[in-house]
Amino acid sequence: MCAAQDNKIAKYCKGKQSTMKKIKQTLLERDFGAYLYDLREKRGYTIEELAEKINMPNATIKTIKKWEHDLEFPKLDIMYKLSEIYEVPIEVLMQIRTETLEEGLKGVHKTIIRFIGYLFGISIYGAVIFSYVFMFVAGIGSVLFIAKVMNEATGGF
Numbered sequence: 001m002c003a004a005q006d007n008k009i010a011k012y013c014k015g016k017q018s019t020m021k022k023i024k025q026t027l028l029e030r031d032f033g034a035y036l037y038d039l040r041e042k043r044g045y046t047i048e049e050l051a052e053k054i055n056m057p058n059a060t061i062k063t064i065k066k067w068e069h070d071l072e073f074p075k076l077d078i079m080y081k082l083s084e085i086y087e088v089p090i091e092v093l094m095q096i097r098t099e100t101l102e103e104g105l106k107g108v109h110k111t112i113i114r115f116i117g118y119l120f121g122i123s124i125y126g127a128v129i130f131s132y133v134f135m136f137v138a139g140i141g142s143v144l145f146i147a148k149v150m151n152e153a154t155g156g157f
Contacts, residue, residue, distance in 0.1 A: 032093075032100040033070035039086045040068075054081050073097055 040050055047064050059078055066072040074082065079097070083090040117127035 031070055031103070032073065032097045033068045035096050036082070037068040039082075039088065043086065050085070053085050054078060056081065070100060073101070 040047070045053070047061050050064055051059055051061050056078060058075065059081075063072060063074075067074055079093055080090055082088075083093055113124060113127045113131060116122075116130055117124050120127070120130065122130065
């Protein structure tokens with residue numbers, strides 16, 4: 001239908017694609033735990049009811065709370081079950097989970113950079129440079145250490 005040359009149909013299709021893109025972007029701006037929490041709340045399930053619906057040994061009340069606070073992520077088999085329960089495509093759940101993981105890693109890096117800046121009393125830019133120099137020196141040190149151990153293990157050859 002969207003391949004037709006009719007202007008009205010083309011406008012309709014463009015509008016529909018734009019709406020889908022906005023929905024997808026809105027979903028991706030949320031973290032995984034908040035998304036799971038909202039899905040559960042919208043369906044009116046308690047944590048206990050959700051655990052019963054999942055009906056798997058590693059889906060306890062405690063683990064569901066951890067998922068909703070991004071302290072843990074459900075395993076793939078549970079992700080499929082959540083997809084069925086909430087009637088959300090598994091691709092959407094997986095994409096939001098991946099985005100949350102990536103943002104978490106970036107957050108850890110930023111926190112370390114801020115800590116280095118605070119610890120040494122330098123700017124964020126200086127802390128970034130310091131972290132790269134430190135990683136380079138640590139890498140060289142590791143290679144030299146491994147070479148020394150290998151040299152001693154082989155008897156100096």
